[in-house]
Amino acid sequence: MSDNLTRRDFLLYGGATIAGVTLGELGRRTLAAADARAAAWPSRGVETWATTVCRECAGGCGVRVRLMDGVPVKLEGNPLCPVARGKLCAKGQAAIESYYDPDRLVGPARRTARSGQPAWTRLTSTEAIALAAERLRQAIATPAGIVVLAADERGPLADAWTRFWRAANARLAWTPMPTAARLGPRLEVLTGAQGDPVFDLERATYVLSFGAPIVEDWLSGVWTQRSFGRFRRGSGHARGRLVQIDSRRSATARKADEWLAATVEQQVILAYGVASVLLRENRVDRAKLEPLAGNFDAFERQVTTYYTPDNVASATGVPVVTILRLARELASASRPLVAVNADAPAALADAVFTLDALVGAFDRPGGVFAKTGDPVLDRADAVEALRDVAAGRLRPKVLVFGDSSPLRALDAPADASAIAANCDFVISLSPYLDESAAIADFLLPVDVAIESWQAMLPATAVAADLVAVTRPAVPRRLETQDRAALLQSLGTAIGGSVEAACDWRSSEDVVGAELKRLARAARGTPYATTYETNWVRQLESGGWWASPADSEQEFVDRVLTVGGWIDPWFDPNQLTEALHAHGGLAFPIPESPPAVRDVAASPATSEEVALAADVVPAPVEPPRFPLKLFAFTPATVNPAGNLNQPALFELLGQPEGKPWRLWVELNPETAAQQDIANGAAVRITSAHASIDAVAVHVTGLPPETAALSFVPGGPTDGRWARLVGPDVRQLWGEDPASRPCAVRIARS
Amino acid sequence: MSDAHEAVIQPILTIGPVFRRWAVALGAVVAWAAIAWSWQLWHGLGATNLGRPIYWGLYITNFVFFIGVSHAGTLISAILRIVQAEWRRPITRMAEVITVLVLFFGVGNVVLDLGRPDRALNVILHPHFRSPLLWDVSSITVYLTASSIYLYLPLIPDIARLRDRTSGWRGRLYRRLAIGWSGTPRQWQRLERAIGVMAVLVIPIAVSVHTVVSWVFAMTIQPMWHSTIFGPYFVVGAIFSGIAAIITAMAIVRRVYHLERYLRPEHFSNLGLLLLVMTCLWFYFTFAEYLTTWYGHEPRELAVFNAKLSGPFAPLFWMMFVSCFVVPFVILANPRTRTIAGTVVASISVNVGMWLERFTIVVPSLSNPRAPVLTFMYRPSWVEWSLMAGCFAAFALLYMGFTKVFPIISMWELEAAAPVPVRPVVAAPLPMGVRP
Amino acid sequence: MARWGLVIDLDRCTGCQACVVACKHENNVPFSTPETARGGRLMTWLQLVAADLPGRPTASALPLMCQQCDRPPCTDVCPTSATYLNPEGIVAQIYPRCIGCRYCTNACPYAVKVFNWTAPDWPDAMAPMRNPDVSLRPKGVVETCTFCHHRLIAARERARAAGREIAPDDYVPACVATCPAEAMVFGDLSDPHSEVAALAGSPRAFRWMEELGTQPKVIYLREGE
Amino acid sequence: MRRLVPPVLVALAVAGLWILALPAAPVDQPIAFNHARHAAVACAVCHRGAETAARAGIPQSNVCTRCHATAPDRSVSARAWSDVAAGRPIAWRQVTQVPEHVMFSHRRHTSLAQLACASCHGDAAARVTPFGAPATRIAMTTCLSCHTREGASEDCAACHR
Structure with missing residues (x-):
């Protein structure tokens, strides 16, 4: 410059x-x-709250939705709901992700390419209903022309569903949900009482659990968790002791004071073994049992003859001293309770209720009660219906999925394509991109829980009559349908008896009718605090009912605002009454005595090995698939609803630090033979397939067994669900995945 | 014009094809690193393969390593100056340049490691003096200032000499930098005095710098970081890697610029002996550190210990041990192998080993936290490797650049000591002595 | 001045992880994928870890969040005071001050501070789910449990608007609010009549790694008799 | 060409300094709202959250049409008014805003701490034009000076979220 x-x-x-x-x-x-x-963003930040019901399981927990400017941001438990009491479990918390699921179906659609890449054409709801109604009308005339599958539930809306499809001449089936209702028939066999068992976990002092997932999602998740907390550190009684008998180290087994590994078959034997010790050592209150004896003598003879501790020990591998100790602990506890999982086979449920009867748990605080009056569910099994379709035994013209739960409960995922092939037309009502949507010809997505009117009977857990009733908490986000309104539109389009069956226009009408019924029942109260329900209880047991509202409309508004209705009056002597009415306990007599263990078939104990070492060391070819593999569904997976919830996948495999992973549990010694470290990547191979997983060492697991986590879903699901490993059911091939599968596990 | 030290001056004034090729190659690496850095700035530290709980990795390893190497120069040249070791004269400059340049890369790696480099100034605007990181900031700043001055002062007479025989931009540059040096006795007296003062000052500062760097780790309560000997251990490691760096640099400069007349086998041998001493010291500290951990048997400490000695970090650990101790000790303890080639091999081995040592200090402790949270196996990402390569390339480039602007051997100091021949530090009577 | 503390009864805790999800939604903690989780990028303020506790044969599932130490190792080492102990004993993190050096995450023996390796990311459809009371942390800063401090501020404002003092139930973090097993109790440790103060004095009470002198205000109650 | 480099650099430097040194530019609002004309009405009548909620809120058309049946005067164009009358949202631009990481509540400052709206928003009642720029510099020092003066909490976490 x-x-x-x-x-x-x-x-x-x-x-x-x-x-x-x-x-x-x-x-x-x-x-x-x-x-x-x-x-x-955000516009004003005005906070409001709305009430809804959680539909992640059958528990029916009341939910409060926190809305900012009308947009849901968080779910909390409804403090007035007697099931939730202001709390929610992990699934309940994550339910909001279902509403926002970015892969939710946006509206009705028709498949335009069946094979290869699915291609879809969006339809208006009018077109969609017209098309679906056309297909249904054609199918009505054929016997079993329509097959309708959905998750099991109780309540007015579920009844409307049933009524509609019955009128359409459809074959209905339901996916069984693990609720107390499933145990009802077994309780009835023993006592004659028609109703659901109510386990009073909270007041028990000693719980012997046969596979009951008490800290996971037993019967009614949140209710059970709270009961467990109080059972452990309740006000008023000493710390409750929990003994868990389970095929794997479940979360409950981890929390238990003692865990015994036993398969479901072994659990039955063990239960009768404990019963036989109680009887032989005369640790049952015979004076109390006497008036209700029924076939007690025959039962006692059978059990004490065949289920001797020695026989039981040899069949289950549980030492004799442990069996004796369990029986003595059970008998000496002040309020013992024997618990069982809802989906236990009949034999196990019978054995457990028998034990409950022997320890005097019926109609006793901390024991088992019966809740009669709810509709008894006698329902065809959707899984069996689906198997029939897959095998071609059943060839419906139209197959309707209310949700994807039947497909998830199927043993083999390969069935799905066979199902589509054996049906003329598949309709899915699921709001999510999931298994049923993947095989459907026609998508009619319905509203998700927080967008819907609700009227359902929560799964039996609380000793009271409950109905959960709410308005939609939020406006619908996408072009989805109200389920009852959809049925009504279909009915109108089909005409005839189907149209006549629809005495509603939408879910709102169904809910309204239920509210009217409740208002006129002249009992119970809208959900209220414990004090208020106790007050109603006092009044009602006094034979006088004070209406909680001045007018029917006020009552309806109040119920919808608080989220439900409760009649706290509960007769705690229903089992005793039923027993008196039916001539006492009808013990199901265990048929076959436990087979003495076939030493060759099972792994030998160290003593036996020591003995065998003296004999002939014959060179034995190691079996190709030496391990028995069990599959289990982690408690944070919702088998009926949306799987595409990322927060829940982060919980998988915790606390071992395996988020998003499938993991296989192995005995450390078994693992050591294969040089598999804790946390190592392994490959599981069966005769049918191979799958990669992470190994987790579990001390105490029988050395010949392994347990593999199972998350249904896969490539046909939403963006997150498809990331969680392959479908482990491949390992089983055509065999049912509820039974163990022979596999080998090696480092990968 | 000709000069007694024409061999020193000539490389400054000429740029040959070999230099150009190297400059282009290194420049390409630096450019690639710049791309990697932009990538990291855009994507955040997600571009690295760090994660919870391994929050620090390659960048912090490089930071500690570079700060360690920076002890090469200043400390060694200052100590040798103070003890008046005459043989130091041809090598002090080379060492001091390493110090100053490498410090920038030490600091630079911390900036690379920041999640929010845009807020780096918060450290000065909102300082929290209880944080050892702030002690680091302070001591490194002081060290950088002091060692820059310490590099500059002895440069003045040589710059003046260059000034007198150049014109153009070089002339202007040297004129400014020579700040009127005319070689009067008064100027010489002041210079000698200033250098003397700086030499004394710089030693405690240098020791403090690496002590404070070690305290970044030692002040936490993490297993195998929370160690009282970390200060001296790091200082020893720093001098160790520093000497190795000087020897490596010397060998390269000697070969490239044909300075065999100045950098003689005795220099390598003497520095090699120093390196041998440091090898033993390093072994002593390492042994002490690991023995106490092992003997103490504290489970959390032992988890890290096992991860290093027999666990996933064992290959790195034993490689470090071999290259920091076995290789240099075997080569340097034997006078017959303590040749130029031998010391250079030993030095390169030590440099690799010391980098591995820094890595096996930083990462295994983080991989085995006290809390049983989910951990993983850390393997640096391409961004991290690229930036590391960029740092080394940029250092080499700057060092080359320096040799093209300033004399890499202090000419006036050689002249000042001209009558004294270069002698080995170890006198003949010692059994291991080398012949003069 | 209150000293907020949290008691977790491990005997009651069922490990159901409802608290984990509640915390994630309440505090806008972004989701992971299998890849990010495997690379140590799982973002959680609260998670279940398998901790070996004295007197237990197997590892216990321990809900682990910021232990809200009274002598936090993390705040000492922060070069910019971005993390500090507030007068009510909550270890706060001031995001605009944080330079992302991750010294605090390394100094924390509980490894509960998490770093935003990338900018937080929600699918567009899920963006409205974020809690407007809690900020979205930008990439490059450290974050951790604050005992849902925003709830304290809201509760205090509500109480003042109603003309009363803050009551124990007014301020409860999201994890405590949802705990189905009633295993978590939250309150003011300096109030001798509070439930937390009583439980903190229980013979079962312990503070995890208290031998390190961190003086946590998260107090666990031992499992078993 | 080389001669042009310095002037271009100068231009860029000036532009940069201009942006950095001057306060934020005023923005244009869709309607030339006259606060002074509405001064008889309390602030919270239109800014409904000003005393009861965290956010004061900027009134939407429904608030206008509660009083105005027809277009007020020529300051509101016919097209703008037709939008208001139809209840379509008005595209107000919020100019006074705290950063995302700050938890600010109007209620805490107005009805609880008894601060006048004018302390932060200036004398709105005297304004004849809508706000194009914040009346007060929204910076931490502004907040802190008042907090110090009034003895309000100076804990970082009291406002930072």
Whole structure:
């Protein structure tokens, strides 16, 4: 630069300055406008709360939805709901992710390419209903022309569903849910009482659990968790002791004071073994049992003859001393309770209720009660219906999925394509991108829980009559349908008896009718605090009912606001009454005595090995698949609803630190033979397939067994669900996945 | 014009094809690193393979390593100056340049490691003096200042000499930098005095710098970081890797610029002996550190110990042990192998080993936290490797650049000591002595 | 001045992880994928870990969040005071001050501080689910459990608007609010009549790694008799 | 060409300094709202959350049409008014805003701490034009100076979220 400022330079730099100022001012304005635009969210931040019911399981927990400017941001438990008491489990918390699931179906659609890549054409709801109704009308005339499958539930809306499809001449079946209702028939066999068992876990002091997933999702998740907390550290009694008999180290086994590994078959034997010790050592209150004896003598003879501790020990591998100790602990506890999983086979449920009867748990605080009056569920099994379809025994013209639960409960995932092939037309009502949507020809997505009117009977857990009733908590996000309104539109389009069966226009009508019924029942109260329900209980047992509302409308509003209705009056002597009415206990007599263990078939104990070492060391070819593999579904997986919830996948395999992973549990010694470290990647191979998983060492697991976590879902699911490993059911091939599978596990 | 030290001056004024090729190659690496850094700035530290609980990895390893190497120069040249070791004269400059340049990369790696480099100034705007990181900031700043001055002061007479025989941009640059040096006795007296003061000052600062770097780790209560000997251990390691770096640099400069007349086998042998001493010291500290951990048997400490000695980090650990102790000890303890080639091999081995040592200090402790949270096996990402390569390339490039602007051997100091021949530090009577 | 504390009864805790999900939603903690989780990028303020506790044959499932130490190792080492102990004993993190050096995450013996390796990411459809009371942390800063401090501020404002003092039930973190087993109790440790103060004095009470001198305000109650 | 480099650099430097040194530019609002004309009405009548909620809120058309049946005067264009009358949202641009990481509640400052709206928003009642820029510089020092003066909490976490 020269020292003298020329005119040229002056102009040049002057111009540059002006250009700079202009540029700067433009930039400044652009930035300010951008800032103002960025401040658009959130608009006002007005917080409101709405009530709804959680539908992640059958528990029916009341939910409060926190809305900011009308948009749901968080779920909390409804403090007035007697099931939830203001709490929610992990699935309940994650339910909001179902509403926001980015892969939710946006509206009705028709498949345009059946094989290869699915291609879909969006339809308006009118078109969709017309098309579906056409198909249904054609199918009505054929026997079993329509097959309808959905998750099991109780309540007015479920009844409307049943009524509609019955009128359409459809074959209905339901996926069984693990609720107390499933144990009802077994309780009835023993006692004659028609109803669901109510386990009073909270007040028990000693719980002997046969596979009951008490801290996972037993009967009614949140209710059980709270009961467990109080059982452990309740006000009023000493710390409750829990003994868990389970095929694997479940979360409950981890929390238990003692865990005994036993398969379901062995559990039955063990239960009768304990019963036989109680009887032989005369540790049952015969005076109390006497009036209700029934076939007690025959039962006692059978059990004490065949289920001797020695026989039981040899059949189950549980030492004799442990069996004796369990029986003595059970008998000496002040309020013992024997618990069982809802989906236990009949033999195990019978054995458990028998034990409950022997320890005097019936109609006793901390024991088992019966809750009669709820509709008895006598329902065809959707899984069996699906198997029939897959095998071609049943060839419906139209197959309707209320949700994907039947497909998830199927043993082999390969069945899905066979199912589609054996049906003319498949309709899925599921709101999610899931297994049923993957094979459907026709998608009619319905509203998700927080968008819907609700009226359902929560699964039996609380000793009271409950109905959970709510309005939609939020407006619908996508072009989905109200389920009852959809049925009604279909009915109108089909006409005839189907149309006549629909005495509603939408779910709102069904809910309204239920509320009217409740208002006129002249009992119970809208959900209220414990104090208020106790007050109603006092009044009602006194034979006098104070209406909680001045008018029917006020009552309806109140129920919808608090989220449900409760009649706290409960007769705690229903089992005793039933027993008196039916001539006492009808013990199901265990038929076959336990087979003495075939030593060759099972792994030998160390003693036997020591003995065998003296004999002939014959060179034995190691079996190709030496391990028995069990599959289990982690408690945070919802088998009926949306799987595409990322927060829940992060919980998988915790606390061992295996988020998002399938994991296989192995005995450390078995693992050591294969040089498999804790946390190592392994490959599981069966005769049918291979699957990669992470190994977790579990001390105490029988050395010949392994347990593999199972998350249904896969490539046909939403963006997160498809990330969680392959479908482990492949390992079983055509065999039912409820039984162990022969596998080998090696480091990968 | 000609000069007694024409061999020193000539490389400054000429740029040959070999230099150009190297410059282009290294420049390409640096450019690639710049791309990697932009990638990291855009994507955040997600571009690395770090994660919970391994929050620090390659960058912090490099930080500690570079700060360690920076002890090469200043400390060694200052100590040798103070003890008036005459043989130091041709090598002090080379060492001091390493110090100053490498410090920038030490600091730079911390900036690379920041989640929010845009907020780096918060450290100065909102300082929290209980944080050892702030002690680091302070001591490194002081060290950088001091060692820059310490590099600059002895440069002045040489710059003046260059000034007198150059013109153009070089002339202007040297004129400014020579700040009017004319070689009057008064100037010489002041210079000698200033250098003397700086030499004394710089030693405690240098020791403090690496002590504080070690305290970044030792002040936490993490297993195998929370160690009282970390300060001296790191200082010893720093001097160790520093000497190795000087020897490596010397060998390269000697070969490339044909300075065999100045950098003689005795220099390598003497520095090799120093390196041998440091090898033994390093072994002593390492042994002490690991023995106490092992003997103490504290489970959390032992988990890290086992991860290093027999666990997933065992290959790195034993490689470190071999290259930090076995290789240099075997080569340097034997006078016959303590040749130029031998010391250079030993030095490179030590440099690799010391980098591994820094890595096996930083990562295994983080991989085995006290809390049983989910951990994973850390393997640096391409971004991290690229930035590391970029740092080394940029250092080499800057070092090359320096040799093209300033004399890499202090000419006036050689002249000041001209009558004294270069002698080995170990006198003949010692059994291991080398012949003069 | 209150000293907020949390008691977790491990005997009651069932390991159901409802608290984990509640915390994630309440505090806008982003989701992971299998890849990010495997690379140590799982973002959680609260998670279940398998801790070997004295007197237990197998590892216990321990809900682990910021232990809200009274002598936090993390705040000492922060070069910019971005993390500090507030007067009510909550270890706070000031995001705009944080330079992301991750010294605090390394100093924490509980490894409960998490770092935003990338910018937080929600699918567009899920963005409205974020809690407007809690900020979205940008990439490059450290975050951790704050005992749902925003709930304290809201509760205090509500109480003042109603013209009363803050009551024990007014302020409860999201994890405590949802705990189905009633295993978590939250309150003011400095109030001798509070439930937390009583439980903290229980013979079963222990503070995890208290031998390190961190003085946590998360107190666990031992499992078993 | 080389001669042009310095002037371009100068231009860019000036532009940068201009943006950095000056306060944020005022933005244009869709309606030329006259606060002074509405001064008889309390702030919270239109800004409904100003005393009861965290956010004061900027009134939407439904608030206008509670009083105005027809277009007020020529300051509101016919097209703008037709939008208001139809209840369509008004595209106000929020100019006074705290950063995302700050938890600010109007209620805490107005009805609880008894601060006048004017302390932060200036004398809105005297304004004849809508806000194009914040009346007060929204910066931590502004907040802190008042908090210090009034003895309010100076704990970082009291406002930072």
